[in-house]
Amino acid sequence: MSQPLYMAAVFFPLLGAFIAGLFGRKIGDRGSQIVTCGGVLVAAALSIKIFVDVALHGEIHAFTLAPWIQSGTFTVNWGLQFDTLTAVMLIVVNGVSSMVHVYSVGYMGHDKSIPRFMSYLSLFTFFMLMLVTSDNLLQMFFGWEGVGLASYLLINFWYEKESANNAAIKAFLVNRVGDFGFALGIFGCFLIFGSVQFADMFHKAPDLANLSFLFLGHTLPALTTVCLLLFIGAMGKSAQLGLHTWLPDAMEGPTPVSALIHAATMVTAGVFMVARLSPMFEYAPMALMVVTLVGALTAIVAGSIGLTQFDIKRVIAYSTMSQLGYMFFAAGVSAYSAAIFHLMTHAFFKALLFLGAGSVIHAFSGEQDMRKMGGIWRKIPITYAYMWIGSLALAGIGLDGVFGMAGFYSKDMILESAAASSHWFGHLAYWLGVIVAFMTAFYSWRLLILTFHGRPRADAHTMEHVHESPWIMLGPLVPLAIGAIFAGWYADDWFVGAARSNFWNGSIFVLAQDNTIDKAHFIPEWEKWLPMGFALPGIIFAYVFYTLKPDLPGKVAKACGGLYRLVYHKYYFDELYDFLFVRMASRLGRIFWVGGDDGIIDGYGPNGVAALTGRIAKYIGALQTGYVYHYAFAMVIGVAAFVTWFWFRS
């Protein structure tokens, strides 16, 4: 396939965004929908072809489009690179994006700003594509901040809503904190590698494994430091513990946005980054340890919060965060390919769950609180089936050697790799991961039961209007559902099986002694079975809690008291950050403004001088007239005096 077609897979969405964004009023709602959906669907079709060429036939393509920044030895081009890692991401991004575009035609059908919405979606897709096709760190950063912008715009899509405004700013700023780390990482990379092109960096990384450099006054191992700085960026974008507070709030955006950006694609960018930089991370074992620990902790913290929330979208959001934790600790134990495998399967089933949840919310006329749902599974059977498929895939249900849902293959591979790790943190991650498997199953079925079963808790008026979504919304879920069922079973061999070294074709690098995916075959049999052994009881517990003994959850919550409140209030991260940063920043700002600028600087500076001159002026005359020409005159006199003085001296 030729270069223009590769470029089309990246730039068609931009074209769609451009046309719908600037000429939306001219071409109308329908025109905007056609242009943007068309752009992304074509890009998706091309992505499949690219996947076949690159991942299955082993071609690697790289195009330099134009120079971007050149300053001294710092050189960066606009370039596209297509290896297997990129090709997988293209399928995920363009595939899910095109389905979300079509779904949005129905879901957002009655909105007053359809062209704007479609344009933002396509713009997001473009930035995401730039991120995954980049051949250097800086263009990746371009896509990285670009998807952050698109996310900001889409969370804020209903801009009359104050909660949406706040959530959008929060998302952008928390991501900026991550990007601050990312940028410092880029600076550091240029210092140690002399380049920010991936090829140059990866080529030099092995020789620099033991290099030390000075960072913030400390002598630190160079590779580990830059890897950790870059990882701060990944933590921000992928909502890992500490920089995660924006993701649940981001659910203020329309549901298709949550599915595309805050579940399937953008939030996985951090995982992609670590996999892309595997040739660096492999030589920074300390960094890998941090990645593993952060991932494992995020998985369990988010999973536990997910157990207690009542907003249907927030439950899925915390689930996403938790699954991202899985992906990170997989990367941390050098099972990058398992991380990307889970990224891919997760994209299918989580987009399915979100869009299914959108369909539920649609049915309930906008209600998102699960306490006000229930009893509708017969009324919207197709959505119900989708949600089952998504939940089964998420919980990773399957039978080894026979068949499993998508998540079964990828999640098991992650846990087995962690168990096979030769490091202590790998084993810790395994055990936390197993507990999370229980939590995942529990909150998934809690969601299913609360939403669809039991007696209806919505008011009669709402219940009358409960209806199945139109086919423009249900149709796009078919490919996602197929993916959620079969993707793991079908792609297992490529991603993490025998064919994987041909498949990845060098786009992921693992040191021989860290090959946890190989070693995973030799872990004890019980360690392989344990995740399933925890997931199934999760389902049973949920059934007991929410169907057989519906008064049990309240009792348990009461019995746990403080612990329950801690989890229910999301470990008080928001309150802590609000106190530490938001209030502190505005307090400092006020102190500097009123006390610093107006008080000290002006008080002793110009105003003080003015007061002083005023006092002197009282005695020696009215020098301080306030007329321009007086000042100008004084200036000229002064210059003249100087010139004269000089004249006589020389």
Place this chain on the structure above:
Amino acid sequence: MAPWPVLTTITFLPLIGALLILLFVRGDEQKRSVVLAQQIALWTSLLTFVVSLTILHYFDASQSGFQLTEKHVWIPSFNIAYYKGIDGISIWFVLISTLLTPICVLSAIGGVHKRTKEFMIALLTLETMMIGMFTALDFVLFYLFFEGVLIPMFLIIGVWGGAGRIYAAYKFFLYTFLGSVLMLVAIFAMVYHVGTTDMTAMMGNKFPKDMAIWLWLAFFASFAVKTPMWPFHTWLPYAHVEAPTAGSVILAAVLLKMGGYGLIRISIQMLPTASAYFAPLVFTLSLIAIVYTSLVALVQTDMKKLIAYSSVAHMGFVTLGIFSMNQQGLDGAMLVMISHAFVSGALFLCVGVVYDRLHTREIARYSNMADNMPRYALVFMIFTLASIGLPGTSGFVGEFLSLQGAYLANSWLAFVGGLGVILGAAYMLWLYRRLFYGPDVKDDVRLLPDLNAREYCMFVPLIVLVFWLGVHPATFINVFAPTTDKILADYHQAAGSERTP
């Protein structure tokens, strides 16, 4: 070489326009004379811009020295010459001046309603002074124009400003004048030492270390006020708030750059050893400026004050980059200055758009404007994003390179400076959210009309440049890179230090 004195032409073309207005426009407040004055000013400034584009054609971008030079003996007994020329650095400031003046005229056509004739004269005179300053290669000429800029600007604030204009103009004058006096003394000392007023003769390492240190401080007093650097910045918010829109635009886009330009042209090129000596001081002040003024911007309730404080923070990146003394830092500083000219100029124009309609700069008076002014919202968003340095816009390239340069000098600089990038996003998005989003809709705000054709003409060129510089900065870098490269080579040779990539 140009076959005609192109620099003199573009310097004095605006002044000729000002004279035409003075001579031919009679009667001050009649509609006809107002329109005539506006037309003359607009066409003169446009003509100047078109003529100034020819210097890009005549300029040989592969050379590092001064080009298009014009030298005529002026006062032979003192070795003073009328000496003009540009290099890869000053060429951009000339072009920024000539680009923004017609845009300011357009803005003033909608925003200035009293003494229009005099306003246009002041604006055109100001343009002559700015171009004259950036093209001067003789210290006397340089000083004349450097101070000359003050007078029309002072008048623009003092006559056409808002309610507190007298205090603002006085503060502006006091600060800058104090700096200028010290600079004048330093110029005398340098001229006395070298025996000529030729600025090119003073480059390199011509002054003994002790003397250089005093000279450096004297110049720094002037440039630190102009830039402005913390703690010499408190005149800026007042000047901006009170100035009419066109005045704010010129002030932010061009006048502040006189500080950065002076730091490169005089501090670095003429006093390299002292610059090396004082670099830690500049770093400290820059970092304070970035964090301090960003925090102050966060709590502002006046649009113009907020953008004024953001300017101080952005200039912090400039001084950080310049004194990093490496290619990325200096190139980054240049790009921040060029970008800031477009972006802050445009942001002040944006404020002007609603100020002309509702006559208030109070942020709380506005809300939800995305609804009834979608095009305005888009334009404002583009410049907001450029201001917070989103990759792909002009703000990113400069900020990134200057921080990269700062990192190479010392990682602490990039670390603290990077905090400013986070805070920058905070105060700009918070501003945008209060103006354009939100639940409460005010009746008079809802009735505001969207951008008109005149306003489009102001914004479109700046939008094009913001993306051009963001996506293809080579257009700009390639012109100044040979010069910055030479400046750094000379600097490191003089300071006896080693040059990093």
